[in-house]
Amino acid sequence: MADMKIGTYICKGCGLGERLDCDNLAMIAEREGKSNIVRQHDYLCSADGVKMIQDDIDNEGVNHVVIAACSRRAKTEAFDFDGCAVSRVNLREGVIWVRPDEEELRETTQEMAADYIRMGCAETRHMNPPHPNENRGHEERVLVVGGGLSGMKAALEAAKAGYPVTLVEKSGRLGGAMADVWKHIPTRPPFDQLVDNPVPALAKEIEAHPNITVYLNAHLTRTSGAPGRFSADISVESGETVTENFGAIIQASGFKPYDLANLPEMGGGRIPDVVDQMGLEKLAIEADGGPIKRPSDGKEVKKVVFVQCAGQRSDQEGHLPYCSGHCCLTSIKQAMYFKDQNPDIETLILFDDLRTPGAPGEDFYRAGQDKEITFRKGKVTEVTADGGSVKVRFKDLILDEEDTEQADLVVLATGMVPNAGVDIEALTKPNVEGESEGDEAGGEENAEGEVSVPVESILNLTYRQGPDVPQLKYGFADSHFICFPYETRRTGIYTTGPVRRPMDAEQAMEDATGAALKAIQAIENAKLGRAAHPRSGDLSFPSFRKEGCTQCKRCTVECPFGAIDEDEQRYPVFNESRCRRCGTCMGACPVRVISFENYSVDTVGQQIKNVDIPDEFDEKPRILVLACENDAYPALDMAAMQGIHYSQWARVIPVRCLGSVNTIWVTDALNSGYDGVILMGCQKGENYQCHFVKGSEMAHYRMSKIDDTLQQLNLEKERVATYEVAITDIERAPKLINDMAKTIDEIGMSPFKF
């Protein structure tokens, strides 16, 4: 910006005025920080203080604001100045609260504060006020892929909120698997009477809704674009292809029941009177309230045994390792089919751990017991045909003994297999890695070494990263079951229902409502040219300097969200509305040409450079801490609130994600005399907590190569440390800093001070 005018505002409230020499800080802001205006205020966050700043913006033309007060995580609403680049200098949580209030420590505390002022001013000099991205779409229509229970519910919820919906279903009717279910688990207290299947009512509601277009016998042949401007080719029943535009996509492609034939030892696929839960639903629908008859000879069932966890929660080859979550409740429901019709029918549920999640859970279990369904904790070892009946051999786990039961019908509670399309990570993975990797991803297709059938893509995305959304675990399409439900790693595309994790019908409907809200969030943010999530509303976006780019593709490959495509000359093409603003691309770029208006290699690099590095003989080391602003930085803030102290040598810089850390920062810091560098990011790997999924992992990977640099500089390895820090590490995070201070004490000061 041509006419940058910096205003630095120093707060004297919250004890800052007493602990620090604010006049000295003001002088530094002016002389070294090159601020045009410097003011102090007794309570900067008060209406009066904020007005003082706003007046300068309005009357003096201040467009870069440096707030030297509390942490950037505090008072965000007060210090929100439209159209200005705002830097926060953390004097409270970052300085006075982490240092003891002692006379002899005043000097180093003041030095800490002075450095942070220098850093804040340097940061703002390299920032521009962000403006919304221009490359935005205004499409409001929601595409729902899959017309099962979750898809129907998502479509209805989005439509009711005022967004037009197109629902694409591959079969010839709505309802998916749940259409073939006789009764449902009650949703209201006292949770003891089965209720009607909600599918027909929902289907009617959808047909009657003016804002929902349904395509049956249809599928997607191509999907491209970004939030606010997706475009999809839909192959419809007539054989034609319809192209429509969408603001967001909800993928509700559901599940397939686990193949019974994989369980021959339990009679699956071998004994006609051994069925799975969907098989029992079929029998119940046929009976329609009358006596349920078994498939083999139509005999009325007088005794039925349910086998829980059949081929599930098992590490046996070809079994599902996870719990499908609904099956215990479903078996109780199905046992009630018998008991409600005739209380004398014997119903036995053999369980390992009876799991009844959700609101009806315990009450429904109790209702089942009350209806005299028998529950026994036991592990089934074998199911065989025995004359006219089926024999179930099992080990009773309470009585610790083998037992058998004869039944007319056996129902195996098998699991759900997600219908998530192509596993794009398996596609890119070289095959030489062995089968274990393929297995996990390929789900049942790879069982028993069968030739794997090519899985059909659901979305047929034109993204360079592959045709479907990435899978998280066991083939379920999600990016974090707890922290970011629905959010796939493709912004604007949300998964819901059993395709993202196993769940029952009630949960699927609730889930669909959540996904509809996410889709709406993406649409609305896209319209305004802002980030969807997790930095919801962020206006900044990455751009690159084409002249400098070497077309190395690092950014396109490392972006965890598939936000970067390539043009014909293999230059990166950023899709701003797909971008989550993590900065991983910025950290990746070896020639450092990627930046955001308000966050760049310079905004951080200059902070590092502007710290005052005392000469070696002063015995005042400097420790650079690059802390993830999502977890590590809040942990340090909270430590400050609890009065936990850390070393006066630390200079902490928050980063968007550890993935945005460019190794040049570390190299520069070491070159300019820092004695130690600490990187704090979120947990990486399988149970990652990184807000940007792969950011922390990328950073750890890049830092694993820093040893070479250290060697070249002839510096000790211990001077650089990378940690995984959780938001709850309130005591550990400061300790890591103190540990580094101790290490420096032992190995001595860096020789690179000038």
Add this chain to the structure above:
Amino acid sequence: MTDYNQQMIEKYRENFLKEVEHNVEEGEWVKMCMQCGVCSGSCPFGPYWEHPPQELFMMIRAGKRDEVLKSDSMWMCTSCYNCIARCPRGLPITHIIHGLATYAKRLGLAPKEQPTAKFAQLFWDNLTKTGRVNELKLGLALYFKVGEGLKTALENKDLGLAMLKAKRMNPFELVGGHKCKDIKGLHAILAKAEEIEERKIGMKA
């Protein structure tokens, strides 16, 4: 074994759980147990029972009629009520346990030499005779019929003397002893109660 036992075997055949529901005090609660094991873990005697409460309930569901009714487990309960206080499912466990013991005794299946079972009978006979517990006779009966006779009696000699001194025990109780005012009436009440109960569980028409 009694005819009544045979009768019940035939009546309920495979379904012991039903039998318990119908004939045991609070037996209809057994099906509600969720096998959490809190009762067994809470019972101060848990480690000494062959089948602690949770297991007994499972055995009932598994149809182990003989093993349950002939077991001495139910006779171990001291009525401390720990289990009732803690059962998350609200089962009146103590009552069910006593119910099972009573039922086993009616069927003639209770273990013959089980000390608590024997003492329970002594206590009952002692009490119902006069309508008052004769502590001296009860104590002696306990020593000689359940305990090891003279040896047990001598072991408790000091306690007995102290009780005499403190006037907590009257030596003249040995002859006659005190009684309630209307013994006849009491016996009539007990007889009626027994009749009602026997009818309820099908011992009498």
